Amino acid sequence: MRTAALVYAGSQRPEALAPLAGGKSAYERCLAFAAGLPGVERILVAEGALPLPESPHPRAKRESWTLDSILEEIGRLGEGLDAVFFFWADQPFLDPGLAARMLDNFRRYRAEYGYADGFPGGLATEILSPRIVPALRSLAASLPPEPERDSLFSALQKDINAFDVETEISPKDLRDLRLSLACDSKRDLLLVERLAEAGVGDEESALRIIPERLDLLRSLPAFVQVQVVGGCLQSCKLCPYPALGARGSEGILERRDFMPRERFASLMDQVVELSGDAVIDLSLWGEPSLHPDIGGLVEEVLSRPGLSLILETAGLGWDRGLVERLAAAYGGAAAPGRLHWIVSLDAASPELYAELRGPGFEEARAFAELLIELFPKGAHVQMLRAQENEAELEAFWRGWKKKTEGVIVQKYSRFAGFLPERKVSDLSPLTRRPCWHLKRDLAVLLDGTVPLCRDCARGEILLGKAFSSARGLAEAWAAGEEFHLAQVRASLGAGAPYPAPCADCDEYYTYNA
């Protein structure tokens, strides 16, 4: 078959150009992979804003690429050829043998699109027949223009029966590990380096080594929950905080303590230093509208390019002018996808709302509707699913779905045995894996204390103090490693049970942003 390769570096991060395990960068390895592809007659590098080192291959340069411009380039590149390989140029473990096998099946079954499933991301390319490009461009028109790793497949999925698709299935299904073996962040660069040192380099070694080395998969935190206020405007029945948050004679309804902006800013500096990028979630406990400078905290997060923000609120006590100013500053193209709101409602009817959360139904509902208007892609309403509100779940879902795509049904947590069991159904996997929250999350309380996780709400295990030094957060993250390793040993059946409080927790399979 006569083929071409589009090496996509249009969304490249500097990590892809860094030497990997003391050798060639991911980008250099991708170019070498392209040169060795079967039947390859043309190689084109799609270059974006990040300047690339010299290479013998021609380039198409654009400051910003869209899904449509990628497809346009694939169409041009593939003119007169049988197939085009497409892959991102930051994946050092792309396997030539796997690509050759996929092309062979692509040819034998006269496919129009070939992809791999069940493998960790970053081992396989996609293969397209140039003749489907016009149809894909028209299907892609309804998708977000920013290229994502699964954009081509998302376009094809819109009318999948119209195409001959050939799927290469992994002999070991590793989808549940959600691995991306791409050098596109500090976090994944560290992961790739660790795996390379352990011997991963191609399909065979990845499928053999990764399931046995779950200990290597905790790299850097991606989701940081921060408590910025002590008080709440409601005392919710399904939440542990009313019982945990009392301070002397002050209950959570009276508390008005908060994290000053300068302290919060220093914490954000630590997050950037540690992870490079992350999602910040406010407020771990307490109502963020009670913070006297909540607009300043939003600015502190979103002025750091690697960070994005989720504000979790009861939807009460907000100053409309402030919310409109936030929408003007961050609601549209200025910070696309970087500011999200979750309004906790938990009920469809005012009666059940009052029973579960207290007064405020009308204000919260109106606030959610305002957010949907001001942040069409960033506003979400949430029901925490429990026995108490199961009867209203469908009404809640149907009612809000008429107004927004952003409807969340959150799993109920017992907070490791602290609250009574109220879950409606058990969705936990048959085989327990190490907890996602230990692998990806950090929780920081008002005074900087870092508990094991959000669900370790009674503080049974503390990892450290974020404000004890400029590296307090990094030290707390490092202290969590031994708890991750204990879970890895338990999950590999090495005889060790899951330690407390995790043994009594079923949040391990839930995954944050």
Ligand code: SF4
């Ligand atoms: S298993 Fe539960 S208690 Fe343990 S770290 Fe995960 S979320 Fe926290």
